[in-house]
Amino acid sequence: MNDSYHRIHGEVPSHEVEWKTACDEHGKEFTDIICEKAVDEGIAKITINRPQRRNAFRPQTIKELMRAFNDARDDSSVGVIILTGKGTKAFCSGGDQEFRKADGYADFENFGRLNVLDLQVQIRRLPKPVIAMVAGYAVGGGHVLHMVCDLTIAADNAIFGQTGPKVLTYHLLCYFCNKAHKKCPAWLIVIFLLDSVAGPNCKVGSFDAGYGSSIMSRLVGPKKAREMWFLARFYTASEAEKMGLVNAVVPLEKLEQETIKWCREILRNSPTAIRVLKSALNAVDDGHAGLQELGGNATLIFYGTEEGNEGKTAYVQRRRPDFSKFPRRP
Ligand code: S0N
Numbered sequence: 226m227n228d229s230y231h232r233i234h235g236e237v238p239s240h241e242v243e244w245k246t247a248c249d250e251h252g253k254e255f256t257d258i259i260c261e262k263a264v265d266e267g268i269a270k271i272t273i274n275r276p277q278r279r280n281a282f283r284p285q286t287i288k289e290l291m292r293a294f295n296d297a298r299d300d301s302s303v304g305v306i307i308l309t310g311k312g313t314k315a316f317c318s319g320g321d322q323e324f325r326k327a328d329g330y331a332d333f334e335n336f337g338r339l340n341v342l343d344l345q346v347q348i349r350r351l352p353k354p355v356i357a358m359v360a361g362y363a364v365g366g367g368h369v370l371h372m373v374c375d376l377t378i379a380a381d382n383a384i385f386g387q388t389g390p391k392v393l394t395y396h397l398l399c400y401f402c403n404k405a406h407k408k409c410p411a412w413l414i415v416i417f418l419l420d421s422v423a424g425p426n427c428k429v430g431s432f433d434a435g436y437g438s439s440i441m442s443r444l445v446g447p448k449k450a451r452e453m454w455f456l457a458r459f460y461t462a463s464e465a466e467k468m469g470l471v472n473a474v475v476p477l478e479k480l481e482q483e484t485i486k487w488c489r490e491i492l493r494n495s496p497t498a499i500r501v502l503k504s505a506l507n508a509v510d511d512g513h514a515g516l517q518e519l520g521g522n523a524t525l526i527f528y529g530t531e532e533g534n535e536g537k538t539a540y541v542q543r544r545r546p547d548f549s550k551f552p553r554r555p
Contacts, residue, residue, distance in 0.1 A: 268485070276310070282319070284333075305355075305492060314362065315362040350514070352522070357370070357371035359471070377471040386460055441454075473487075
């Protein structure tokens with residue numbers, strides 16, 4: 226299939242990669258996502274597959290993403306993971322508002338949940354690089370998802386932002402004011418004022434006072450993070466690049482090609498060095514959990530040394546360990 230086929234069907238063209246569809250570890254099929262692996266390449270690609278909703282996630286979507294990330298973590302042939310959205314219109318538009326209840330998001334069960342927070346932690350702690358491949362909108366909780374990934378490659382049509390404090394009629398107000406060259410009809414102002422006191426169902430967004438705030442502040446700096454959250458503006462791909470929010474911006478038709486190039490460069494490097502570096506880069510911000518991750522990597526490496534092995538061997542052989550031959554390095 227050529228590039229124009231993919232463009233007509235609203236998909237990012239694929240280049241020189243043979244993708245094989247993967248199921249989860251129990252062999253179950255996914256409904257809300259697509260999980261693929263590049264044959265003989267060490268790359269897993271996880272795609273949110275709800276384009277009719279701009280790839281908004283419901284609890285089921287998050288459960289499937291977590292299973293797919295878990296599978297990619299456990300698969301030792303995988304070295305890099307791409308997270309993306311189906312089609313060219315959106316990476317992810319955040320939590321699916323149709324499923325939002327007073328206590329979180331609910332789909333097949335009656336009680337609400339915010340399980341996207343567990344997914345954020347999972348990506349952050351995953352000992353392999355995760356690259357967000359963004360075409361179209363990455364907004365709300367979808368924007369936070371790209372921020373928790375290690376790297377972001379954006380298409381030139383990408384739009385970034387938090388909708389958080391915005392209310393529905395505020396969107397409408399802005400839209401009509403722009404159309405009417407800032408002359409806003411009085412009836413819209415009245416609706417806007419009513420909306421302000423109308424209750425939670427009128428809200429489009431919410432806020433992420435966890436990673437969505439702290440990681441953003443680290444990425445773009447405290448002033449710009451306040452701007453992004455307080456004003457809830459949308460930013461173009463090139464603005465996002467200037468802010469340090471993304472690593473590279475490429476033409477839409479080159480998005481997957483460029484992302485694969487980055488994956489292959491990473492895969493040429495030492496997996497252990499990358500694993501330790503990822504945990505080191507997160508350690509200070511992640512507190513005890515960050516130190517645990519970094520410390521765990523030190524233990525993992527120690528187990529592979531002769532010195533580390535001496536303790537275990539001595540125990541198994543019922544003798545005193547002899548550490549005298551190992552250097553006490555300066
Ligand atoms: C993305 C936008 C700008 C795209 O505009 P466009 O291209 O004009 O398309 P639309 O016609 O608007 O949309 C096409 C269809 O997709 C549906 N849709 C889009 N986004 C969503 C969504 N988030 N939920 C449900 N449906 C969605 C549209 O309704 C439309 O459907 P049809 O064709 O049937 O009319 C534009 O779509 C937009 O602005 N979307 C809303 C974006 C938004 O506000 N997202 C934020 C939602 N909230 C979160 O993400 C919070 C995340 C979260 O879980 C969380 C995390 C931590 C702490 C707290 C929370 C928490 O939720 O409380």
